Amino acid sequence: MRPNWELTHCCNHEQVVFLVTVSVCAVVILALWRTVLLRPFKLVTVFLHEASHAIACKLTCGHVEGIQVHADEGGTTQTRGGIYWLILPAGYLGSSFWGMVLILASTNLLTARIAAGCFIASLLVMLLVAQNWTLRGLCIGFVLFLGVVWVLQETTKIHILRYIILFIGVMNSLFSVYDIYDDLISRRVHSSDAEKFAEACPCPCNGAGWGFIWGVISFLFLCGAMYLGLVILS
Numbered sequence: 001m002r003p004n005w006e007l008t009h010c011c012n013h014e015q016v017v018f019l020v021t022v023s024v025c026a027v028v029i030l031a032l033w034r035t036v037l038l039r040p041f042k043l044v045t046v047f048l049h050e051a052s053h054a055i056a057c058k059l060t061c062g063h064v065e066g067i068q069v070h071a072d073e074g075g076t077t078q079t080r081g082g083i084y085w086l087i088l089p090a091g092y093l094g095s096s097f098w099g100m101v102l103i104l105a106s107t108n109l110l111t112a113r114i115a116a117g118c119f120i121a122s123l124l125v126m127l128l129v130a131q132n133w134t135l136r137g138l139c140i141g142f143v144l145f146l147g148v149v150w151v152l153q154e155t156t157k158i159h160i161l162r163y164i165i166l167f168i169g170v171m172n173s174l175f176s177v178y179d180i181y182d183d184l185i186s187r188r189v190h191s192s193d194a195e196k197f198a199e200a201c202p203c204p205c206n207g208a209g210w211g212f213i214w215g216v217i218s219f220l221f222l223c224g225a226m227y228l229g230l231v232i233l234s
Contacts, residue, residue: 004234007227014233018107021163022226025170033178039073043138044168045095045175046075051122052094053077054129056087066131069138078131088197089214095176096218100225102169107232112162116146119168173222180215 011019032038046069054064054077062082069075079087105115123139130136146164153161180194194214195207205213 003231005231007230007234010230010234012234015230018229018233019226021166022103022170022229025167026174029167029171029174038171040138040141041168041171042073042175043069043071043134044142045172046070046073047123047126047135047138048098048172049091049095049176049179050075050077051126052090052098053079053087055094056090057082060086062087064129067126067129067135068132069130069135070132071134085197085200088193088200089210091193092176092180092214093217093221095172095179096221099169099172099176100221100228102165102172103222103225104169104228104232106162106166106169107229109162112165113150115165116150116161120146169225173218173225176218177215177222180211180218 029038050067050069054067057064057077057079060081060083063080065078065080067075067077077091102115105111120143123143127136127139130139149161149164152158192207192211194211197210198205198207201210
């Protein structure tokens with residue numbers, strides 16, 4: 001069947017449910033942004049940010065010496081070798097990319113199961129390189145959380161796996177854009193990835209400039225996820 005790239009006859013029931021659910025997730029996330037309820041999901045987003053640095057390091061033949069996620073929603077990835085100017089932007093852009101992937105995976109139960117399985121596997125792998133107990137606890141906690149949600153999905157009438165995957169995806173997309181704004185515009189953190197990238201890159205652009213560019217790309221990932229989700233459901 002040919003994909004409905006033009007989105008003719010939009011929107012059917014599933015497309016409306018998708019748009020409404022994404023909107024509700026975004027409103028809930030923004031409303032609860034500074035509450036403790038979102039802290040675990042924020043830390044998962046930091047985990048994906050740091051994991052993206054690690055993946056970029058390995059793909060460019062570097063070595064990952066360790067990863068930490070801190071309770072204050074910060075994180076560090078110690079790398080050796082690899083291509084530095086590819087590793088640095090991978091955190092922000094990788095987090096946005098994974099957000100898009102999770103949003104798209106939520107459009108179908110099978111792909112939501114695959115995403116949950118891959119997520120659980122990545123958390124278990126992360127336990128091998130975690131260097132602090134915040135990250136270890138986060139990995140163990142979310143493995144158990146996703147495991148319980150999956151069991152409920154398969155054995156009861158509580159079918160929320162797709163919505164959990166969607167929520168994590170929207171959270172990643174929004175957090176990435178907010179993190180760029182917070183680090184580079186509202187309070188200008190000089191140790192941020194964008195500031196380090198500006199120092200390493202010969203281009204005449206400062207950290208705020210690169211942060212703005214990455215922020216636009218992150219927003220485009222979110223828009224792309226919305227559009228492709230509608231195409232999939234059409």
